[in-house]
Amino acid sequence: xxYQFKIRRFVEFGDTDMAGIVYYATYYRYMDAxxxxxxxxxxxxxxxxxxxxxxxxxxxxxxxxxxxxxxxGDEVEVHLLVMEKxxxxxxYAFRLRRVNTPEPYEVARGKVTAVCVxxxxxxxxxxxxxxxxxxKISVAPARLLQ
Numbered sequence: 001x002x003y004q005f006k007i008r009r010f011v012e013f014g015d016t017d018m019a020g021i022v023y024y025a026t027y028y029r030y031m032d033a034x035x036x037x038x039x040x041x042x043x044x045x046x047x048x049x050x051x052x053x054x055x056x057x058x059x060x061x062x063x064x065x066x067x068x069x070x071x072x073g074d075e076v077e078v079h080l081l082v083m084e085k086x087x088x089x090x091x092y093a094f095r096l097r098r099v100n101t102p103e104p105y106e107v108a109r110g111k112v113t114a115v116c117v118x119x120x121x122x123x124x125x126x127x128x129x130x131x132x133x134x135x136k137i138s139v140a141p142a143r144l145l146q
Contacts, residue, residue, distance in 0.1 A: 001138035003082045005038035008099065011074045021069040028062065031094045031110050034078040042136045055130060057114040060089070064110040068098070075100040076107065081140040088126045089115045090137065093145060 009030060017023040036046055046057065070076055077097045084091035094110035116133075117124040128134075 001136060002038070002042055003138045003140040004144065005034060005041060005080045006077055007034050007037050008075055008077050009033065011070050011072055011076060013072050015070075016072050021071055022074075024064070024066065027064055027066070027096065027108050027110060028112075030076065030078050030096060031080070031092070031112060034080045034094065035092060035112070035114075038080050042133075044133060044136070054118065055127060055133075056117045056119070056124065057090075058117060058124065059112055060115050061091075061113040062111070064108055066108045068105065068107045070096075070098060070107055073100075074098050077104070081144055082137055083111065083140065083145055084113075085129075085134075085137060085139050087128050089113055090129070093140075 011022055015022050015026045015029075039046060075098070077099045079095040079097070081093045081095075082090060083093040091111065091113040094108075094112070095106060096108040096110070097104045098107050115126050116129045118127045119125070
């Protein structure tokens, strides 16, 4: 069972603000991309009608702390860790590091909680995580979450 995943991205010009640094909301796009890549690595999909996607994953909590700026051209590693798994929700911890330096360093941390939902009569309703997903995801060891 998987509990972590890493992706790398280059900061695009469009990711930055007028000061030339990555706009704060862009970090959430990076975290979202890591979550989608994590699911794909498990043979799962968020796309409607594919694999396990009879459910949706709206966010019910997000947070981020910013430590150092990223700029256009920087390479960032996004490390996803499954922090908590409940019957109807997953919580991820994210660590973002600038890696195109002699000594990589952390630039931000984030946390996202997503609830598993299905649509019933046009409305979202929390539901248990499908077995096909539940069987592939576990919680990261405590030593990695510190």
